[in-house]
Amino acid sequence: MFKFAAWLGVFLAGAVLCAENVPFDVRAKAERMRENGQTCAGGTSEKFGVYIISLVDLELDGEIPMAEASELALAQGKREIAAFIGQEVSARDRVETTVTTIDDRTESKEFHESMISVNVNQFLRGVVLYDIRKTRKGVSAICFVTGRTMDMSRELQEQMAKLPPGTVSAVGVAYVVDGRLDLAKQQSLQTALRSAVEQVLGTTLAANTQVQDNEKVRSRIFAHASGFVEEYRIIEEGAGDGSYRTAIYARVAKDKLLESYSAYLKSFGDPLFCLRSGNRELYQTFAKFFVGFGLKLSADEKKADYLIDALGDYRQLRHPASGMNGVQLSLWIRISDANTGRELLSQKNDPRRSAVFHASGERQKEIATEKAFAQIREPLHRELNRMIGQMASAGREITVVIDNYSTAYSEALELFCKVLEQVPGCGNVNRKIDAVSQTVTVTADYQGKMDDLADFLKARLRKEMPQKSWIPAVTAVETNRLQLTY
Incomplete structure (x- = not known):
């Protein structure tokens, strides 16, 4: 499993957000990030330790339920944080970095001890949706993760050895927004239940920078995460430092997950x-x-x-x-x-x-x-x-057929297949050319909807193809088949 090693202060490199002793205000920091054109930044706090904030603006088509929109925003936030980790974290034993404090004072610190090994999946599992609001085109959200949440998960894992097989532990943290402690308490439990379900599925959203843009299947499943938990026990909960924390032991019905075929198939x-x-x-x-x-x-x-x-x-x-x-x-x-x-x-x-x-x-x-x-x-x-x-999880086989193909489009076909491989959730791309019928049949494994794939191809091909005539026109979109022609 991919791991990264880092001293907590490494996240400060190049980030505007930083170590401080003043009261911690996530929303104020998010506003500063927007002013500076940042989508993701991190720092350290006495209250939370290391933290990362991600700003997510999603354009959503149609009437998507808020629960699903929240899951999509959370998935995007995790992807941004995963990418930030990859850019900002160093595994060197000695790290020298410049820290810009809240008061704009600059200090130079040398970090060479107390290195810790952190599991990326565990860290990302602690990402929470701090705030989400509807916009004219979709939603705008603030995602937040701290090292403290990760430490909570580690402590809970140590207790798991004493529990029966099939039981998982999970921690949920929600931050009190606009003084609504009751909502934070409810959201922290839902976050813990979601984490438990996520563990049983064997998938952590945004576990790396290759995360899909199309997270709709998981958003539907996790939006109703509590329905997959057969039973759970709250072992610790309480408010503090502007947040509410809930730790649970849960037994998740793995078979039940895959009895909800409708959500999977609709995706x-x-x-x-x-x-x-x-x-x-x-x-x-x-x-x-x-x-x-x-x-x-x-x-x-x-x-x-x-x-x-x-x-x-x-x-x-x-x-x-x-x-x-x-x-x-x-x-x-x-x-x-x-x-x-x-x-x-x-x-x-x-x-x-x-x-x-x-x-x-x-x-x-x-x-x-x-x-x-x-x-x-x-x-x-x-x-x-x-x-x-x-x-x-891995995609079903789809077919992309291109009619009226000739050798004049051979270079265009190479570019087309490369773009197809870049489609989120698409892989194992293979092609077969029939010179007699002038048809190219491309097969691939794909996790999303074909209209999403068609839209992605349309937008990306416009950028990648040097000539408009190299872009095949869409003639039909079916559940597992896309028909195009030159």
Whole structure:
């Protein structure tokens, strides 16, 4: 895991915010930063130790709930702070830096002892949303993190060894704004719950400078973080130094996280699934199963983004001891990409465990279907978790098709693929050229919505392409497919 080593004072290098003994006013410091054109700056305080402030201004399209807007602002703030850490932190044993105090006095200090090793993820987990306000175009926010919050997390981790497996610890800190201690108390608990969920997901937002611009999937999940915590216990809470701190132990339902498929799927366009089966009983059984997990089913195979095949083979058999006639069901569930045909999930049952010898006719088949479904339900759920979890964390396969391609655009294609690799949440870019059909097919793994990808490409290509004629025009945008042409 990436770590950085630094003496607390290193954050002062080149920063306007600095060490002081005067009362600490985050909002006043934020105003100073705006006046100086800064988006991120840090310093030290007797009250908080090392601290970093990030100013975030987001333009948001549509009516985004404030809870999600807050998460997006927090993600952007963490990214700015992560970048600031990378620029300002030095791992040298001896550091000499110039410090500008509040009174504009300049001092030269030499730091050569008391070096500490700090976990970046742990530090970033302490970032809080100090203030957020609506603007004409979106929201304006102040994000704030201190070394003290990080120390709280470290102390709590030392106590975790005594707790049962599966339990996580988390600290939430909220700052009292406009005298509203009640809101700070509530927000500190929500921050702690969010941190607990974040740990179980195995992802810390803005853990490095490669963080996505499109954080909408995580914003939806974390905006309702408390719903994923099965139980929690507040082990310490209280007000002090203009803030409210809450420390908790929590048990997070990891499986429950991935039962909220609707939020994950909507984050990349709410794809359509077409369930195909030649058996009415199988269709009804699995339609109820998949719809129950938030998948949107469509009867139109041509409109579907993913195909679900529920294949069943009823086999007649005779009981080896009694000689009674029976039936067993060989069941196969398969999910594939409608565009590429790539298999994403495959699950089969053990037909022998579905054997039925009592009843007769259609009723015998119904019972065999029930037994086969009961047998496959749990492993199928686990595979569904894996599939959608992979789509959310690493991206799902998308296709970008460029028509009317010729060798005259070979240099343009190179630039296009480089820009595609720069799209937040996009990776594993590969291309194939068909000279006969004059078509380029580019595949990639992508985490966001295709309209977001199209907008990003449009803006970036205008900057990168030396000629406008090198920019392919968009002809169609689908959930997993982008069509362009020269």
